[in-house]
Amino acid sequence: MMGDGRGSWGPGMMGDGMMGNWWLPGTGDRVQSLDQARQRAKAFSDRLGLRVGEVMQFSRNFYAELQTSDGHGATEVLVNPADGAVQIEYGPAMM
Template sequence: MRTAKELWVPLIALLAMLGSGIWLVTQDEDDDRGFGPWGGTGMPMMGGPAESGWLAGDRDPVDDLAEARDRADDFAKELGPELRVGEVMRFANNYYAELEETDGDKATEVLINPSTGAVQLEFGPAMMWNTRYGMMARPGTRARLSAEQARDVAQAWADDHGGLAVDEPEAFPGYFTLHTLEGDRIEGMLSVNAVTGAVWYHSWHGEFEEMSEGE
């Protein structure tokens, strides 16, 4: 039987997906834009990372970025032997890490539980939109938005939500992720679906604390 701490990820996942603010941007052939709600849910299942996007923790607290990187690396080796860990970030609620292919292309995003060391595919876009590593993977899906268009969509969302700015997009299979900024400081992040233009703000992280780039 799993302890309360070990249930952290699925419980937070459900709350985050219910509470996330999400836009849908649909684009017709004339590039007109309409806006409406979009949503989705997804929770980790039993099994290893390749089957469920989940790596159980050892109940050893993760104290810093280096330890978070080690845990993410353990997950990466199980998910795909050629994957490596790129950027790692620490937030008030969790650690976040990007996994990359050997050529530097972004593969997916993961969360590390600071209390138990459990690692999982990040809920939201990494689970629901990632066309290669997500729970609804659709290999061969073609993006309709360029990185520049995704940035424009993200900035339009940010303008309507507190006047935030957005950083440069990072392309993952099926979507883009961007840091949101208050001045020069990272405030959080959001993702833009590369096919539909939907915007999904990562509301589960809490306040940004620190980060390290890929090794």
């Protein structure tokens, strides 16, 4: 549902209607470093009034923790390395 298996994510549930705030389209530029992933996560977190905490790299994506202004955990996001799209990580966001 989140992609076509080639590393790109389409809008699907995340880009339209009520869920539009939980997805940031990619820029088309590859994300290859933690700093680039942090910049993309910041572009997303700024829309929600949050800040970026720890950023990690995994084999298929980058993962960033988002925090409130006082440093409490708010949610987590995934950053697609193929195009820089950012989406809320469903599991932690549902807790």
